[in-house]
Amino acid sequence: MAITRLNLLNEGDRGKILRVRGRGEINRRLRDMGVKPGVEVEVEGRATLGDPMAVKIMGYRLSLRANEAEQVEVELADGDTE
């Protein structure tokens, strides 16, 4: 049960969001899109140049830059890569 940041996850990794840090617009945007504690995320992939990343959350797909993903603390689910 490793605790890490969303931007550090690899394609196929899954985890549960523990905390969204920071205040102001980034925080607000992320939460309005469903990125909040207790929600599961799965990394779908990254764009050609490694950024932004695409994640699956609440059954839809969200893309965000590493800058934003770094604000999201995640508890990595044990080694289940499909």
Added chain:
Amino acid sequence: MEPQATIALTGNPNAGKTTVFNALTGARQHVANYPGVTVEKKWGSLSRNGLEAKVVDLPGTYSLTAYSLDEVVARNFVVHEKPEVVVDVVDASNLERNLYLALQLIEMKANLVIALNMMDNAKARGFRIDTGKLSELLGVPVVPMVAKKGEGVTELIETMRAVVQGEITPAPAKISYGAEMDDAVTKLSDIIASDESLESRYPAKWLAIKLLEQDEELLEEIQDSPRKEEILEVVNGADARMDKIYGELPENIISDFRFGFISALCRKSVKKVTHERRTITDKIDKVVINRALGPVILFAILYGIYQFVFWISDAPVEWFETFFGWLGHLAESILPDGLVKSLVVSGIIDGVGGVLGFVPIILFMFFAIAILEDSGYMARIAFIMDRALKFFGLHGNSVLALIVAGGISGGCAVPGVMAARTLKSSKERLATILVAPFMNCGAKLPVYVLFIGAFFASKKGEMMFLLTLISWSLALMAAWILRKTILKGPSAPFVMELPPYRLPTLKGLLIHSWERTWMYVRKAGTVILAISVLLWALMTFPRMDGADLARYKTQEARATAMLKHSIAGRIGTGMETLTRPLGFDYRTNIALIGGFAAKEVVVATLGTAYSLGEVNPEGTDSLSQRLAREPGFSPLKGFALMLFVMLYSPCLVTVAVMKKETGGWKWPLFAMVHATALAYLVALVVVQGGRLLGLG
């Protein structure tokens, strides 16, 4: 007849709001701006099943914060205009996130009706939704729909009618934000309710929640309230208490409780009957946004669009050309010689006809853009390009502005500049606004088509693709320089949904592309007609007297002398000193001046200038053929002129919109100067460089 009612349509982007709007209003739609801001206001009328109403399509949003203009516009409309019904179009296959907006509308005490759209997708994904239960728990009517197939539309209208006529009174659920926060909300709403001015303008409880969320715009609103001190005391007190109890900001607690309410709601009303398999979108995205394949597919699609559009519009463009050629010939033969004939043939038919002739290309280009938008691929373009754009100091969302402005030829800089408002950071936004006019808008297309037809006829698709690459490269380079110099600053966040892929409906595509094409046609019929006539007059007056004319032997020499003698001819000739290094003669100069009003006018003016100087009045050959024969032109000069038209000063309308968007004359004036300087430089390099290489 029933009393008129206003119905507002809200919903998340990609939930099918536009489809519902089209289903309700059909072709009776109007577009304008909200007063004072540049957010597009779309409305239509509905008259069915005993309901007479005005339907307003609010901007698609995920939330109702003060962070974006779209959200502010949407919430102000609901709060201040008090529409009789607010319809929230909800994507049933993505219920949890979509209901977040619905909850906020309930907080606003809107007369909410939920249009639970895309029931077919929800079913396919294994959701079994008990709409009755959902309606009961939310306390508002819920209408299941598949809007693109027209299912549920009648039921939605019937429900709206019942709400308007008071047969159904929504009794929205009460949402708790936890005992501590509820206390603060109650205390705050009591204070607000005691201030008549605030109370009359806002639902007290909603304002209380928004203030606790530290909403910047609404915090401004209470600055004049006599109860300001008390209000701020509660707000700040709540901030401190929540931090002590939960270690969180009030806004986060409120949002957590909203989502908590939704989770409980979904547990009771939604059953998952099958385990979720990989959806079609998952499978497509495995390939389409794949790190290696993504960009390759993107370029292939864009290239394919050009090939397709030019291939399919080839014949219709020829019909239009033949038609206007025939019309000109007809006018020539029936009208008596003189000023009227000259005005009709040279001013009106050649001018406006030259522009209208490109309608098929514009139409198919808009059609292609509509497919990209409606299918969900546009968001993937932003995703794939974001990192590269970030390098140039722009943002993934800049892609949308740039594409709309003509990144895929056929757009328009006006909506492009307006689309830049989705960018929050003012520096990225300004950079986007300043470079968007470099894109190949629909008005530049006729110019390209004309010169490509004259000089590069065998390589139409390739040439268009090359021009697109050039405009992107120069726009990005200009943005990079701007962001390194006068617009220095950090980059804004990028958080964007990648919507599920959807098969666009033909009706939606036709409405989209026709709306935009019609704007172009209308422009040709009004602004361009006026400019054509004005330019014709400038090119005709003052007239030479007979004695002077007699000195010229051939008809061609006489026509040229007359054109040079006119006001426009003198201006154009005067500018030749400046444009000689670029190889532009007085006729091109006149056309370029006219093109500032609207770039299509370049074609119209060249048409007028060359038909005024027509050597062979019997010839009905097209302007393209005429230019190809013209000794003053060469492929190199044609190419340089295309680049000049691509880059030089944004047109009048764009400049006006830039002024509005940036709040002053500083940036539009800057855009006019820097764009024209860049155009001159690029054309100079091409012409002189080409000559050195022996191309011209």
